[in-house]
Amino acid sequence: MYNLKQKSLLGLLLVPLAVAAVEEARDTSFDKFVYIDPLIGTINGGHVFPGATLPFGMAKAVADTNNPNENQGGFASDDSEITGFSHMHDSGTGGAPSLGNFPIFPQTGCRDDNITNCFFSEADRAVKRKKDTTFAKPGYFAVTLETGIRTQITVSNHSVLYSIEFPYKANTTELKNQTGLPYSPLILVDLTDLPDSIRDGGVQVDPKTGRQTGHGTFSPSFGMGSYQLYFCIDFKGAEVRDTGVWQYGKPLPKPANGTTPKLEDWRFPAGGWTQFHPPAENNQILARVGVSFISIDKACKNAETEIPDFDFAKVQTAATNAWRDKLSVVEIEEGQIGTRFWTVFWSGIYRSMISPQDYTGENPLWNSTEPYYDSYYCIWDSFRSIHPLLTILDPESQTLMVRSLIDIYRHEGKLPDCRMSLCQGWTQGGSNADVVLADAYLKNIKDGVDWETGYKAVVSDAEEDPPNWSVAGRGGLEDWKTKGFIPKNENYDTRSVSRTVEYAYNDFCIAEMSKRLGHPDDAEKYYKRSQNWMNLYKADQTSIVPNSNGHEGTSVDPGFIGFLQPKHANGSWAYQDPFRCSPLLGFTSCYLNGDGGETYEGSAWMYTFYVPQDMATLIKTLGGPESFVDRLSYLHTSGLLYIGDEQAFLPVFQFHYAGRPGLSSYFSHFYIPSQFNESLNGIPGNDDSGAMGSFSTLAMIGLYPVAGQNVYLINAPYLPSVSITNRQTGKKATIKSINFDPGFKNIYIQSAKLNGEEYTKNWIGHEFWLDGGVLELTLGSTESKWGTKPEDLPPSLSTGQGS
Numbered sequence: 001m002y003n004l005k006q007k008s009l010l011g012l013l014l015v016p017l018a019v020a021a022v023e024e025a026r027d028t029s030f031d032k033f034v035y036i037d038p039l040i041g042t043i044n045g046g047h048v049f050p051g052a053t054l055p056f057g058m059a060k061a062v063a064d065t066n067n068p069n070e071n072q073g074g075f076a077s078d079d080s081e082i083t084g085f086s087h088m089h090d091s092g093t094g095g096a097p098s099l100g101n102f103p104i105f106p107q108t109g110c111r112d113d114n115i116t117n118c119f120f121s122e123a124d125r126a127v128k129r130k131k132d133t134t135f136a137k138p139g140y141f142a143v144t145l146e147t148g149i150r151t152q153i154t155v156s157n158h159s160v161l162y163s164i165e166f167p168y169k170a171n172t173t174e175l176k177n178q179t180g181l182p183y184s185p186l187i188l189v190d191l192t193d194l195p196d197s198i199r200d201g202g203v204q205v206d207p208k209t210g211r212q213t214g215h216g217t218f219s220p221s222f223g224m225g226s227y228q229l230y231f232c233i234d235f236k237g238a239e240v241r242d243t244g245v246w247q248y249g250k251p252l253p254k255p256a257n258g259t260t261p262k263l264e265d266w267r268f269p270a271g272g273w274t275q276f277h278p279p280a281e282n283n284q285i286l287a288r289v290g291v292s293f294i295s296i297d298k299a300c301k302n303a304e305t306e307i308p309d310f311d312f313a314k315v316q317t318a319a320t321n322a323w324r325d326k327l328s329v330v331e332i333e334e335g336q337i338g339t340r341f342w343t344v345f346w347s348g349i350y351r352s353m354i355s356p357q358d359y360t361g362e363n364p365l366w367n368s369t370e371p372y373y374d375s376y377y378c379i380w381d382s383f384r385s386i387h388p389l390l391t392i393l394d395p396e397s398q399t400l401m402v403r404s405l406i407d408i409y410r411h412e413g414k415l416p417d418c419r420m421s422l423c424q425g426w427t428q429g430g431s432n433a434d435v436v437l438a439d440a441y442l443k444n445i446k447d448g449v450d451w452e453t454g455y456k457a458v459v460s461d462a463e464e465d466p467p468n469w470s471v472a473g474r475g476g477l478e479d480w481k482t483k484g485f486i487p488k489n490e491n492y493d494t495r496s497v498s499r500t501v502e503y504a505y506n507d508f509c510i511a512e513m514s515k516r517l518g519h520p521d522d523a524e525k526y527y528k529r530s531q532n533w534m535n536l537y538k539a540d541q542t543s544i545v546p547n548s549n550g551h552e553g554t555s556v557d558p559g560f561i562g563f564l565q566p567k568h569a570n571g572s573w574a575y576q577d578p579f580r581c582s583p584l585l586g587f588t589s590c591y592l593n594g595d596g597g598e599t600y601e602g603s604a605w606m607y608t609f610y611v612p613q614d615m616a617t618l619i620k621t622l623g624g625p626e627s628f629v630d631r632l633s634y635l636h637t638s639g640l641l642y643i644g645d646e647q648a649f650l651p652v653f654q655f656h657y658a659g660r661p662g663l664s665s666y667f668s669h670f671y672i673p674s675q676f677n678e679s680l681n682g683i684p685g686n687d688d689s690g691a692m693g694s695f696s697t698l699a700m701i702g703l704y705p706v707a708g709q710n711v712y713l714i715n716a717p718y719l720p721s722v723s724i725t726n727r728q729t730g731k732k733a734t735i736k737s738i739n740f741d742p743g744f745k746n747i748y749i750q751s752a753k754l755n756g757e758e759y760t761k762n763w764i765g766h767e768f769w770l771d772g773g774v775l776e777l778t779l780g781s782t783e784s785k786w787g788t789k790p791e792d793l794p795p796s797l798s799t800g801q802g803s
């Protein structure tokens with residue numbers, strides 16, 4: 001998915017192949033956390049959540065900022081103001097900002113010690129951060145506000161611990177500044193979320209303990225419906241002085257009997273507040289926040305059981321250990337050259353493990369003994385690289401996610417294509433959970449997975465029209481079955497071309513499962529349907545490169561003929577400029593709403609390459625390997641392809657199918673590090689829950705997965721040696737580069753050995769990860785003959801290898 005608000009696209013086109021400076025070896029003792037920068041992607045539209053979270057944790061806490069173009073993940077590394085600290089987020093999303101419910105906000109005191117002088121509304125309380133005070137690492141986030149208040153954050157699975165340090169010594173007499181700000185901290189909670197979607201809610205504040213509890217009904221950020229969320233906030237470190245509730249930016253008067261009003265069904269903005277006497281020690285107040293989708297009681301219980309003693313160091317250590325455990329399967333030899341890109345590598349892994357989020361035990365929608373994961377945001381983005389990377393690094397979590405997807409089908413009747421906050425998200429193309437399931441099925445994901453039901457789920461996608469194809473399944477199945485393509489709707493654009501090629505690939509993935517699960521008739525049917533992409537291939541379609549003003553004035557015909565085109569229902573051709581929806585023509589017009597074109601977030605030029613099931617036939621169709629290589633190179637060099645959107649990932653490596661694996665390595669280096677690097681702006685588009693991060697990490701490992709197939713395309717790695725231990729088998733797989741060159745001149749594989757034996761295929765299966773072994777790649781500075789023969793090429797349906 002890609003955010004409409006993104007700008008400065010043309011700036012990132014035509015970037016020359018970067019040659020990195022040779023690095024000195026870094027000889028600090030090796031700590032992977034040194035190479036994880038959670039702040040990468042927190043400007044330039046990356047929308048990364050950089051706060052404290054456990055791997056796949058539900059609690060995700062960070063300071064929320066108020067730049068609406070950048071705060072999708074809460075925090076942005078810009079000069080915007082901070083409006084609060086909230087406890088749940090999504091990372092990298094392109095739609096509206098997500099979650100950010102019930103922010104708390106601390107103040108040192110209220111002027112003249114008068115509660116009405118404290119700042120309650122979001123606009124009033126917003127304050128800039130102090131420069132260079134932001135610090136993030138796995139499980140931890142900290143920032144200092146211009147008011148001098150420093151907040152440190154750590155988390156457990158469903159709870160957050162904030163350590164809030166006020167900028168004063170504990171002597172109240174000394175504390176008053178000239179204008180008389182007294183030392184009597186106030187911490188408020190605001191019944192809102194980042195997109196301001198609250199429509200119903202309430203808050204209570206206990207006058208004795210200061211405990212704040214409440215709930216709200218909110219809208220999902222890229223989907224339909226609503227969800228309810230509950231919170232429970234406890235404090236430690238200072239005596240409670242006073243409590244209350246506020247509305248429209250002012251504290252509400254108290255009832256005459258002095259109690260804190262218990263208010264429900266608020267009008268917003270509104271919230272609660274607790275005021276304290278000066279903290280007992282270290283000018284610090286701890287705020288512990290439990291969240292739950294079930295009830296206030298559950299929110300309190302989550303916090304009480306997960307963080308019983310408010311011990312910040314202990315909670316942080318547990319979070320650190322959880323991350324260290326996840327990272328422990330990956331090893332890089334210490335003291336090696338080329339460390340500059342380790343930050344890209346490790347941070348990519350880190351960001352791939354932020355979502356989906358484990359909401360097991362927190363699902364109010366149905367009772368089940370199966371796990372429940374949420375924030376599949378969106379599978380259209382994540383099926384290509386995130387889930388394949390998780391299958392390598394964390395097959396146990398991938399297994400739970402697959403089980404959870406199947407359980408969603410069981411209870412809602414369809415697999416999700418996108419899902420967040422317990423709601424169905426918008427479907428962007430085909431039913432790509434089919435790819436996730438097939439990929440998992442082929443790669444030994446099986447513990448506790450009910451594959452019978454999993455198979456029913458994917459067949460349902462292929463056979464039964466969903467009740468509302470905006471949010472599940474595939475629309476237009478009748479046409480799909482009878483005509484073999486999705487026709488153009490004459491009244492509005494429906495992404496008919498991109499849906500057709502995605503449906504075809506989805507059917508291929510189902511066929512692979514059919515065959516192995518003992519349904520040969522289904523297999524035949526779905527392999528056949530997987531060829532439907534051809535029905536929209538218009539062999540005589542030309543394309544004229546638009547000049548910078550669109551099609552007026554001089555324009556060039558690059559000479560490529562034959563593109564996907566839309567068709568009317570009667571079978572006659574419709575027309576969409578093959579360049580449309582690319583950065584060269586109408587790029588930001590092809591989204592879900594409005595006149596979105598027949599190709600979603602990309603051009604017919606690009607979608608013409610989306611035949612991962614049968615690249616051999618595509619190459620033949622496009623005029624043979626040479627012509628295909630010219631065309632694919634042109635896609636990359638002409639400015640047609642935007643690498644910040646996920647459909648661009650696979651075309652980087654498709655040269656393998658034309659016998660030119662060296663060009664895949666070349667184009668991999670064309671984009672990394674120039675577009676994927678360790679800067680704050682170091683990802684080219686929305687991270688989409690880690691899609692960009694997993695892409696760069698997989699590319700750097702040197703084995704790029706063709707999602708939905710048991711195929712990894714072998715490329716020159718960015719690391720001299722990397723080993724991954726499989727958590728299912730305990731076996732270690734190592735990829736070694738001989739002649740590794742950190743200046744990236746040696747980016748062409750000259751020869752390969754697998755466990756000492758010559759290996760000539762330019763791809764390898766998942767068995768490598770399961771069985772372990774050593775893949776040794778000898779690199780050189782020019783393209784070689786390695787992996788170029790017909791028998792070396794990756795499988796294609798038509799060559800019989802894949803079926």
Ligand SMILES: *[C@@H]1O[C@H](CO)[C@@H](O)[C@H](O)[C@H]1NC(C)=O
Nearest residue numbers: 111112113114115116117118
């Ligand atoms: C607090 O400030 C408000 C608004 O300025 C004022 O009306 C009120 O009298 C003040 N309260 C006290 C106790 O001074």
Ligand SMILES: *[C@@H]1O[C@H](CO)[C@@H](O)[C@H](O)[C@H]1NC(C)=O
Nearest residue numbers: 054156157306318319322358
């Ligand atoms: C978080 O939840 C997971 C899954 O239930 C569990 O394995 C893990 O131990 C929990 N982590 C912490 C730090 O509590």
Ligand SMILES: *[C@@H]1O[C@H](CO)[C@@H](O)[C@H](O)[C@H]1NC(C)=O
Nearest residue numbers: 169170171172173174175176
């Ligand atoms: C607090 O500061 C004032 C002014 O400096 C001083 O007179 C007083 O003794 C201090 N109190 C304590 C408890 O240190």
Ligand SMILES: *[C@@H]1O[C@H](CO)[C@@H](O)[C@H](O)[C@H]1NC(C)=O
Nearest residue numbers: 110111176177178179180181
């Ligand atoms: C003193 O308090 C006022 C009112 O809160 C604030 O605007 C000002 O910045 C503070 N001055 C110092 C030196 O902290």
Ligand SMILES: *[C@@H]1O[C@H](CO)[C@@H](O)[C@H](O)[C@H]1NC(C)=O
Nearest residue numbers: 254255256257258259261262
């Ligand atoms: C205090 O007054 C409020 C408002 O009149 C009332 O709702 C509440 O029940 C009272 N509480 C007690 C403990 O008397």
Ligand SMILES: *[C@@H]1O[C@H](CO)[C@@H](O)[C@H](O)[C@H]1NC(C)=O
Nearest residue numbers: 294363364365366367368411
């Ligand atoms: C789940 O089970 C509990 C206990 O039997 C019941 O109260 C609740 O209504 C059930 N929830 C749903 C969504 O069926």
Ligand SMILES: *[C@@H]1O[C@H](CO)[C@@H](O)[C@H](O)[C@H]1NC(C)=O
Nearest residue numbers: 223224426467468469470471
């Ligand atoms: C179907 O989805 C659309 C959004 O495209 C939504 O407006 C509509 O309410 C949904 N219909 C039903 C029956 O849920």
Ligand SMILES: *[C@@H]1O[C@H](CO)[C@@H](O)[C@H](O)[C@H]1NC(C)=O
Nearest residue numbers: 490568569570571572573574
């Ligand atoms: C097919 O349908 C399109 C759109 O309705 C129409 O413009 C065209 O004339 C039709 N072609 C034939 C051959 O009927």
Ligand SMILES: *[C@@H]1O[C@H](CO)[C@@H](O)[C@H](O)[C@H]1NC(C)=O
Nearest residue numbers: 674675676677681682683684
């Ligand atoms: C890092 O990546 C960003 C985003 O793709 C790009 O704009 C920037 O130029 C890159 N920086 C370097 C130093 O290559």
